[in-house]
Amino acid sequence: MPELPEVEVVRAGLEPAVTGARVTGVEVLDRRSLRRHLGTAFEDDLTGLIIRSAVRRGKFLWFPLDDGRALTAHLGMSGQMLLRRPGETDRFTRVALSLEHPEHGELAVNFADQRIFGGLAIDPLVVAPDARPAGHAGAVVADALLPERVAHIGRDALDPFIDEERVVSRIRASRSGIKRLLLDQTILSGIGNIYADESLWGAMIAPEQPGVSLSVTDVRRILEEVRAVLRKALAEGGTSFDAQYVNVNGQAGYFAHSLNAYGRQGDACRRCGTSIVRVAFANRSSHYCPVCQVLREA
Secondary structure, three states, X not given: OOOHXXXXXXXXXXXXXXXXXXXXXXXXXOHHHHOOOOOOOHHHHHOOOEEOOOEEEXXXXXXXXXXXXXXXXXXXXXXXXXXXXXXXXXXXXXXXXXXXXXXXXXXXXXXXXXXXXXXXXXXXXXXXXOOOOOOEOOOOOOXXXXXXXXXXXXXXXXXXXXXXXXHHHHHXXXXXXXXXXXXXXXXXXXXXXXXXXXXXXXXOOOOOOEHHHOOHHHHHHHHHHHHHHHHHXXXXXXXXXXXXXXXXXXXXXXXXXXOOOOOOOOOEOOOOOOEOEEEEEOOXXXXXXXXXXXXXXX
């Protein structure tokens, strides 16, 4: 599933191409990708509007529109947003947008999604709960507005407006394991299975370590590892294990070569040499070093 680095790579790739562009046409090839859209005719609602910017919070991506609403995108497990020439479609294209940019001319953005867990919707914008810039918008200064469906999502670890004290307090107040807490998008957004495993390996904390057993120093160390892992993944274009995650030009990221824990079961820990183990976790898996990441008594 695309996590913060992958979604940010997509946002950054789309930003210069879509900012200021007018939507001249919308072709819906599979309406299942609009299941989150609560309005009337998606095509009619979007056609003719101008995209003001490209913004991200955690794993959510949105495009503020000149009518005061936003086109919201969630990539789900396999969603892609691909920049293409006019009329060009891709395998698994579900929605195709035709755009006219004042500088770049005609272009297309295809929302492709093999597994159809992601989707597009037009949402009203609401003021962020803390009334601060609502998300990451690259070269464009983000305002304090975000899609209504994203309002409950917490800020991510790279957000300059994150309330770190609140994050630390919420984690330390919970008896849940730290990995479950890192995956809770209302506490800290943008982290999924891959980057949770990598961050906890870096912090030398067991995935099932209860939040209440962690000191303030422990939690801050985990957050620093989260930031370090996310920044490195961003620099390397995200993590691609197959063709389901690519950037807007169809290119894969290469952070998979830098992974220390995730997907390395049976391989030697790069810190101590012990074999990385994989255990079942909430219909997924956790990968960790049983020596470096010993579960401590609460």
